[in-house]
Amino acid sequence: MVPFALGGIAAFGIAALICWLAGAPTTWLWICLAGALWGIPGLLTMLRHDANRRRRRALTHPVYRVHE
Template sequence: MVPFALAGVAGFAIALLVLWLSGAPEDWIRICVAGLLWGIPGTLTMVVHDRQRKRRRALTHPEFHVVS
């Protein structure tokens, strides 16, 4: 799911840049900023969760190898 979240954050960043340069309505720009402000911590939370899940799985299932 992390790649999808990264794509969403990148989409909001690109939309923000395009809208800002084109002089779009301020509400649209605010929506893009909100998407970035909610998307970045959400993506980081998912990355940390995935990392911890891999570590827990490696501890409970020795045959599982974590590739870094």
């Protein structure tokens, strides 16, 4: 899921840049910036979830190892 979050943040950032350069209405620019900023907490949540999942998997399955 992390690549999707990064892709979404990048897409909103590129859209904001295009809106800024094209002179689009400021509402569109703020929507793009808000989308990019809201993506950051989502990304952090997914990173934490993945780390917890790896840790749980390492505890229950001896095949998987957590390298810290």
